[in-house]
Amino acid sequence: MPQKPLPDHLLVEALELLHEHGTAARAAHFATHPDGRRGLSRAGFQARVNAAREARRIGQIEWAEPARETEPPPDYDRNKTDKPPAPQIVIRPTYRVAAMAADGRGKTRLIVIGDAHDSPSLPDKSRFRWMGRLVAERTVDAVLQIGDFASMDSLSRHDANDTLRGKLKPSFLEDIRSFKDALSAFDEGLNGYKVEKHCTLGNHEDRALSFENRTPEIAGLVESNAFTVLGDANWTFSPYGAWTFYGGVGATHSPLNIMGKAYSGLYSENQISRDSVHDVIFGHTHKRVERPYPKLNHQQLTVLNVGCSLPHGHVEPYAKHSLTGWTWGVYEVEIERGRIQKAHWIPMLELEERYG
Numbered sequence: 194m195p196q197k198p199l200p201d202h203l204l205v206e207a208l209e210l211l212h213e214h215g216t217a218a219r220a221a222h223f224a225t226h227p228d229g230r231r232g233l234s235r236a237g238f239q240a241r242v243n244a245a246r247e248a249r250r251i252g253q254i255e256w257a258e259p260a261r262e263t264e265p266p267p268d269y270d271r272n273k274t275d276k277p278p279a280p281q282i283v284i285r286p287t288y289r290v291a292a293m294a295a296d297g298r299g300k301t302r303l304i305v306i307g308d309a310h311d312s313p314s315l316p317d318k319s320r321f322r323w324m325g326r327l328v329a330e331r332t333v334d335a336v337l338q339i340g341d342f343a344s345m346d347s348l349s350r351h352d353a354n355d356t357l358r359g360k361l362k363p364s365f366l367e368d369i370r371s372f373k374d375a376l377s378a379f380d381e382g383l384n385g386y387k388v389e390k391h392c393t394l395g396n397h398e399d400r401a402l403s404f405e406n407r408t409p410e411i412a413g414l415v416e417s418n419a420f421t422v423l424g425d426a427n428w429t430f431s432p433y434g435a436w437t438f439y440g441g442v443g444a445t446h447s448p449l450n451i452m453g454k455a456y457s458g459l460y461s462e463n464q465i466s467r468d469s470v471h472d473v474i475f476g477h478t479h480k481r482v483e484r485p486y487p488k489l490n491h492q493q494l495t496v497l498n499v500g501c502s503l504p505h506g507h508v509e510p511y512a513k514h515s516l517t518g519w520t521w522g523v524y525e526v527e528i529e530r531g532r533i534q535k536a537h538w539i540p541m542l543e544l545e546e547r548y549g
């Protein structure tokens with residue numbers, strides 16, 4: 194069946210996005226799908242750019258590439274020794290944020306994956322395949338990964354490079370290869386099941402931005418490599434600390450208080466419920482908590498911490514021998530009428546038993 198031709202404004206958008214973001218891989222995340230959603234595959238976006246170029250060649254659309262900001266000013270003479278003013282470097286995170294359901298009506302079913310902390314030090318990616326299989330089996334509407342999907346230890350500044358532990362850190366390339374393997378294993382588990390996949394980036398992914406902030410010479414390079422991996426596997430993502438909404442329920446890696454810091458302490462859920470006006474799904478502490486909080490006038494708010502999705506029993510080295518209370522598994526969540534109506538905990542041990 195012949196494909197419907199794309200409207201001209203989407204063709205122009207493709208050329209503008211390519212100009213703005215430099216590569217098809219990055220620009221594809223921001224392209225508008227014909228049904229209004231954001232985000233295309235890299236190949237799909239490239240095909241659209243090709244069509245747009247052809248449309249421009251035959252005069253169907255008009256679009257002229259604007260001069261780049263880094264070009265020398267027009268009166269710059271290359272033969273003179275004085276240099277043009279250096280372009281200002283601006284570290285500008287580029288993300289796309291999943292759309293909020295308009296009215297909270299209808300039922301949204303999610304699998305929520307907690308902090309998975311993929312790392313080259315955990316070469317067995319089976320748990321990602323099990324989680325993919327669960328998603329396909331439950332035929333949910335969307336998968337939400339709550340951040341700290343990958344540990345990105347190569348970019349950690351907790352252990353200085355000249356310390357013993359610092360010397361044992363993986364390289365950035367090893368981190369990225371490991372993360373790619375984890376995402377591939379997840380897709381293998383999906384076995385062709387098409388589902389919206391979104392990650393609310395965590396403090397560990399935020400290491401890419403912190404690293405670039407400390408190393409301005411490579412601004413954009415680490416971030417684009419780290420997040421292109423997600424985009425290439427058709428994951429959308431939102432910045433650390435930002436909220437993504439599913440049917441009126443807010444999700445973020447860790448809610449941030451008025452100081453911009455993650456709520457902390459034994460009873461951080463109490464503070465979050467006090468300050469929030471909607472149900473909350475979050476991660477970060479690696480300890481699952483599912484708690485309804487009554488409000489005045491017969492209202493109620495649910496705070497759901499989804500624990501972590503590391504292998505069962507695995508505790509990261511920084512936790513040492515502390516009283517962690519970590520929990521390992523995933524949540525199946527049903528959202529209806531703007532609230533979490535059901536949250537079902539599935540331990541990692543159960544996933545292993547069923548799919549291992």
Ligand SMILES: [Fe+2]
Pocket residue numbers: 308310341395477478479
């Ligand atoms: Fe974490």
